[in-house]
Amino acid sequence: MTTPVRDALADGVPPLTGDVLAIRGGRPLRGRVDVKGAKNLATKAMVASLLGETVSTLRDVPAISDVAVVRSLLEVHGVRVSDGDEPGALVFDPSDVESAHFEEIDAHAGASRIPILFCGPLLHRLGQAFIPDLGGCRIGDRPIDFHLDALRKFGAIVEKLPSGIRLSTGGARLHGANIHLPYPSVGATEQVLLTAVRAEGTTELRNAAIEPEIMDLIAVLQKMGAIISYEPNRVIVIEGVEKLRGYDHRSIFDRNEAASWASAALATDGEIFVGGAKQQEMLTFLNVFRKAGGWFDIQEDGILFRRDGELKPVVVETDVHPGFMTDWQQPLVVALTQANGRSVVHETVYENRLGFTDALVKMGADIVVHPRGLQDGPRRVPRRDLEQAAVITGPTPLHAADIVVPDLRGGYSHVIAALTAEGESRVSGVDILSRGYEKFLTKLDAVGADFDVIR
Ligand SMILES: CC(=O)N[C@H]1[C@@H](OP(=O)(O)OP(=O)(O)OC[C@H]2O[C@@H](n3ccc(=O)[nH]c3=O)[C@H](O)[C@@H]2O)O[C@H](CO)[C@@H](O)[C@@H]1O
Numbered sequence: 001m002t003t004p005v006r007d008a009l010a011d012g013v014p015p016l017t018g019d020v021l022a023i024r025g026g027r028p029l030r031g032r033v034d035v036k037g038a039k040n041l042a043t044k045a046m047v048a049s050l051l052g053e054t055v056s057t058l059r060d061v062p063a064i065s066d067v068a069v070v071r072s073l074l075e076v077h078g079v080r081v082s083d084g085d086e087p088g089a090l091v092f093d094p095s096d097v098e099s100a101h102f103e104e105i106d107a108h109a110g111a112s113r114i115p116i117l118f119c120g121p122l123l124h125r126l127g128q129a130f131i132p133d134l135g136g137c138r139i140g141d142r143p144i145d146f147h148l149d150a151l152r153k154f155g156a157i158v159e160k161l162p163s164g165i166r167l168s169t170g171g172a173r174l175h176g177a178n179i180h181l182p183y184p185s186v187g188a189t190e191q192v193l194l195t196a197v198r199a200e201g202t203t204e205l206r207n208a209a210i211e212p213e214i215m216d217l218i219a220v221l222q223k224m225g226a227i228i229s230y231e232p233n234r235v236i237v238i239e240g241v242e243k244l245r246g247y248d249h250r251s252i253f254d255r256n257e258a259a260s261w262a263s264a265a266l267a268t269d270g271e272i273f274v275g276g277a278k279q280q281e282m283l284t285f286l287n288v289f290r291k292a293g294g295w296f297d298i299q300e301d302g303i304l305f306r307r308d309g310e311l312k313p314v315v316v317e318t319d320v321h322p323g324f325m326t327d328w329q330q331p332l333v334v335a336l337t338q339a340n341g342r343s344v345v346h347e348t349v350y351e352n353r354l355g356f357t358d359a360l361v362k363m364g365a366d367i368v369v370h371p372r373g374l375q376d377g378p379r380r381v382p383r384r385d386l387e388q389a390a391v392i393t394g395p396t397p398l399h400a401a402d403i404v405v406p407d408l409r410g411g412y413s414h415v416i417a418a419l420t421a422e423g424e425s426r427v428s429g430v431d432i433l434s435r436g437y438e439k440f441l442t443k444l445d446a447v448g449a450d451f452d453v454i455r
């Protein structure tokens with residue numbers, strides 16, 4: 001059954017499991033979309049509320065499924081979650097955490113990556129934690145060894161179960177630690193922050209990730225009473241305190257969503273104003289966007305994106321902040337299929353994040369993936385063992401195809417490819433997009449995309 005778009009969009013209905021988008025492409029996307037709080041901050045700030053003795057308020061929380069998963073996990077642990085005093089605000093009351101029963105936790109297995117960040121807060125509050133198997137995008141192995149090594153250094157006892165992990169403090173308070181991460185992992189840095197703030201003594205974290213979302217989490221924790229200093233060369237020092245209070249915080253905007261819509265404007269030769277996007281957190285993206293033939297205008301309340309003539313090839317290396325973020329590359333690759341010449345995207349963060357290009361090739365793109373990366377040429381980022389490279393030769397007209405969404409950003413890029421292609425494509429598995437794109441169908445409609453939802 002084909003549901004008329006307007007009906008399907010009432011209240012920004014997210015795509016449901018089994019929904020297929022019938023997309024008629026070949027026309028520019030034009031209009032305005034607004035981005036709210038970042039998926040990669042909001043979910044972590046929600047976990048931080050567990051550390052406080054009093055109520056926390058988080059503002060600009062995006063209505064995405066990862067937020068729903070974390071909300072449900074907090075509720076399982078006894079946190080009362082309610083609407084705040086403005087749209088998009090959520091209030092977290094952790095006063096009943098100690099008396100909660102969390103037998104239903106297994107039901108949350110495989111839903112998101114955030115459960116691993118419950119370890120420190122739960123160990124501080126309850127002396128024990130059970131963490132179900134993690135979900136998130138399947139873009140490589142995604143081990144959690146840095147997390148578990150760090151937790152052991154704080155004094156936690158870690159037991160791996162056939163599914164999930166059990167942790168305990170063995171009755172003692174967790175203590176500060178000296179931790180050097182083998183790689184500046186975002187999640188492991190957050191793990192250390194969320195654990196060290198209430199550990200006894202000082203923690204020194206070296207080779208920390210310094211993404212803007214991590215800085216925003218540090219701001220949240222400081223509001224709660226934590227003492228955290230950020231020093232040169234990726235060093236973060238945390239002086240543990242006994243108690244923390246709740247916070248009132250407005251989330252940093254979602255720069256990954258903003259970059260996705262910017263690439264959509266580039267790929268379809270359209271013009272999209274992204275309300276809520278800010279320049280500082282997107283400097284690296286904006287440089288690449290401009291080099292690829294994009295034009296942007298930074299305004300008070302957002303950024304306007306469009307093409308500036310012919311698209312040009314670029315060489316991009318994904319990296320940790322302040323490098324070009326890995327979550328930005330997939331939508332950009334779609335635009336690069338329309339650039340005049342040969343682009344190279346080196347994926348250095350994950351070992352399997354170019355699988356989405358298979359569908360683009362099916363649609364007519366000329367993309368060759370080198371699973372072990374390219375050896376030649378001077379590189380800004382040192383090669384990692386897990387590097388892959390995609391060589392994209394354009395411009396190639398894209399044609400319609402039936403495609404299945406593999407993951408969050410790969411899925412977004414498939415939708416954009418279908419909107420760039422001539423003819424009607426069928427894109428299935430689009431419910432994954434609800435993990436990170438709020439009101440996705442409503443926004444597609446707002447920029448003039450021609451599609452139907454088949455439910
Ligand atoms: C919810 C969230 O915030 N997700 C973001 C977070 O993911 P996430 O926090 O999972 O990403 P990490 O920065 O931890 O991962 C980076 C690399 O480190 C490796 N690694 C990580 C932990 C570990 O214990 N062992 C290990 O080997 C990973 O396999 C990967 O190759 O940062 C990524 C990198 O900016 C983004 O793509 C994700 O959107």
Ligand SMILES: C=C(OP(=O)(O)O)C(=O)O
Binds near residue numbers: 113137408
């Ligand atoms: C990889 C991503 O998310 P997660 O870490 O939640 O899977 C992403 O947002 O692109």
